[in-house]
Amino acid sequence: MHVTQTFNEKATEASYLVSYRIEQAGEAHSIAENLIKPCVLDITKCMLDEKSAKHLSTVPLSNDTVSRRIHDLVSYVKQKLVTRLQKTRFALQMDESTDVASLAILLVIVRYACESTFEEDMLMGSPLPTNTIGEEIFNKINIFFEENDVSWNDCIDICTDGVKAMTGKTAEAVSQLLILKSYFSCPYCS
Structure with missing residues (x-):
């Protein structure tokens, strides 16, 4: 037509x-x-x-x-990206980077299956305070998920660059995410 x-x-x-x-x-x-x-x-x-x-x-x-x-x-x-994430499982890659003005920025990339291929898109970029702790990183991502009705239950993996704020054992970002995901009884978190 x-x-x-x-x-x-x-x-x-x-x-x-x-x-x-x-x-x-x-x-x-x-x-x-x-x-x-x-x-x-x-x-x-x-x-x-x-x-x-x-x-x-x-x-x-x-x-x-x-x-x-x-x-x-x-x-x-x-x-369009949020709609895709609401319908599929996905993995997150988090990175704390600095811009040209030496300001800390949280970058979150998402990888997911779309039709017969895998897609990788920038999910969010958000400024961070100078002394970043994992809880702040977690809160920024969690707020994005809540505002956009994206379920943590569909997150099957989390990858970081190994920075302490991301991967420590108590209050860091990945730990916070795993605690949150345990409330959903996710079979991928062990």
Whole structure:
């Protein structure tokens, strides 16, 4: 079945496509309004005609619009990932890393079966206090799971880089996760 798009729908789709490319390139959102759109209009005037350029000038590419489009895309991808995790078993890989400003960041990657292959996606990235303890790491992941209705019972494995805050025997992140999972009587936790 062929769906005919209106002119406004095409302009909106173009706005999403440009916003996606801006985010992929890591550029400032204002680049669409300040550079991309003027260049597209110049090229269209030279290669096609003034009327075509006028049509293209209606594509919404303001800084705020690009920010909103990127937020929409991120929300869609996150919801799709959460929906997948609600239907399958998965494994977590946790890493405490530092960014260029030497701030601690918790990175959680999830691996799960999807159709006939395994997928690996970034589940979350969250800033951590300077003196990170396992309980804080656990709480950040647990809050994400609770907010998104993801069950710990479907988590079949947890992998870390061996940092003490992740793997110690008492209050560290993995210990906290195993204690929580024991409440669910998970056969994979022993």
